[in-house]
Amino acid sequence: MRDVAIISFAQTRHRREISDINEVEMLMPLMGEALAEAGIAKERVDFVCSASSDYLAGQPFSFVMSLDAFGPWPPISESHVDMDGAWALYEAWVKMQMGKTDIALVYAYGKSSPGNIRRVMSRQLDPYSLGPLWLDPVSMAAMQARLGLEAGAFTEKQMADVVAASRRHGAANPFAQLGGEFDAGALLAEPEFVSPLRKHDCPPVTDGAAVLILAAGDVARELSERPAWIRGIDHRIEAAALGVRDLTRSVSTEQAGARAGVADGPVDFAELHAPFAHQELILRSALGLADDVTVNPSGGALCANPIMTAGLIRFGEAATRIGRGDGDRAVAHATSGPCLQQNLVCVLEGE
């Protein structure tokens, strides 16, 4: 594989609602920041790939206008995915494997605030059988948590510990929406929201965007003092029907993690896209992370969950921490679909 690294990352200060500016205005300053951090003009970018969902924007072809944030003139080589931005990163990485693309810019954005996100996300389901029931992602995650608790895969105390750690980390992250010191016991005293989940076990509703720049080989070394090298990356999907999956595991994460080579060396920390507290525990187990591995030093999706973007942010957060020497080898992960249906796993290393 050709060596490709993350050399630059920028994100919004994520909020419950960013209603005073549109998506282009949200992205433009981030493009500037990310390019400035890499020390390049946009003309050096060989490929651009973005991620978003029309269902959040409430408009077909919503990504068409958002591309204006980059200023694609003269015309550029560019693509777009209707998946989390981590998959846009994957498409760019594939393009770079072919040799001619040295620098790629990846961006993702999503505003959940304009609609009712639980109802919107229910449109992801099979439109013939589950969609008409308006089954929402919180309810499905609650069923998953219930199965996990009953199977003994994890405990409510462990879930509360995940939340307490996330919020503590979130407090130290200026971009996170939520953060603070919470006692696990006090969290467990909170009422249930969608049983067995409490509100803090669920992701906040977030508006946000992120921009990330990839560079290959010596170009990355030229532009970054400590690039975060992609050493392995893979993604896998599972069946849509919840009833045919073992929801207490994440088989596709196990598959992708094995192919990405997570177990080939020690993991210093992991940024896992776990929108629900119990999903962090499922993912930790699926990736075989040791108990002492810090997960989500950024606070994770429990502290800011801009849909279509939260996975890409995991890559940016992990790369930023490698860049400043917090660790040498990290796992970045993204998920899509109800109850961790589709998962992408990447191993990032400093040099």
Add this chain to the structure above:
Amino acid sequence: MGKERVAVVGVGQTHHQAIIDGSIAGVVRTAAQRALDDAAMTWSDIDAVVIGKAPDFFEGVMMPELFLADALGAVGKPMFRVHTAGSVGGSTAIVASDLIASGLHERVLTVAFEKQSESEAMWALSVSMPFQPPMHAGAGGYFAPHIRSYMRRSGAPDHIGVLVALKDRLNALKNPYAHLHQADATFESINETMMLWDPIRLGETCPSSDGACAMVLTNEAGGDAAAAAGRPPAWVKGTALRSEPTMFAGRDQVNPQGGRDCAADVFGQAGITDPLHEIDVVEMYVPFSWFEPMWLENLGFAPSGDGWKFVEDGVTQMTGELPVNCSGGVLSSNPIGASGMLRFAEAAMQVRGQAGEHQIDGARTALGHAYGGGSQFFAMWVVGADKP
């Protein structure tokens, strides 16, 4: 191109129609199964699935790749979803091609679809957003001024669009998968149809179709094996993407820079310096008849201002020097998300010699072209019978 050569070894499509009486999963699986059958492969032979479609609103399913994972045999495999406006079918094929060219995978299934009967695409395209240019009613309302501008610049006479529509409708009679089969179409019958968006008549527009297209792509070893088994592959000789901004006064929507750059890129990769003489057949994205002469110029087949003369002289007829849209094109079948992939797949069918009644004898090199948005997203590939 990348480290590995890429070969198209299987092509499949649905019988495109106004309403396919089946599920979305059934539509995509039908096309995919036909592509696998054509490739003499089974589902377990496939390493990864790449799917594309136009806006999710068209069927009312957000990120439908998630619920289609089972139907496309993707469970346990990588599944990737592309969306780049009308060019998406082409872009999707290019992402699939990249997965082979980069050496990551050996056999990739790529699928694109639209089931327009699930909604009303024209109104889905007409959502008025604050501070954005209104699309009026449907895509035709957006493109009609561009066509009018082309006619003014080039001095093209009014009947050129009708000639294109007539050619494509008659070509479609040779394609059993085409949506429209209008055996009684004549110049007069098309010319007399209702004026929808002046100068675009009803008879010069694409239909709303349900349908899907699929291809199986392999690396060089897979292409060689198919050839040895008597199933000639189409070799991918070049792929290119270009995008332009929406809000930029410097754009020329009649002859977009993005289209010119994309063509130059893909022809450069394929080693083509004289496209008119080196390309044997073209499948071009023509949703409104007038885009054929416009794209002939944009792609460099005709000098600027002369595209309409090619049409009038019959150059783009199946019997002409540069046959365009022998399948009947988008004007005869438009499952939007699949329309770009159909162009790519029909190009591959021509160089594989499998286009049946609409086959151009001896076609060795073909161009597949797709565009989207407000003439601002472009995807193209050149395929050939000979290994690059």
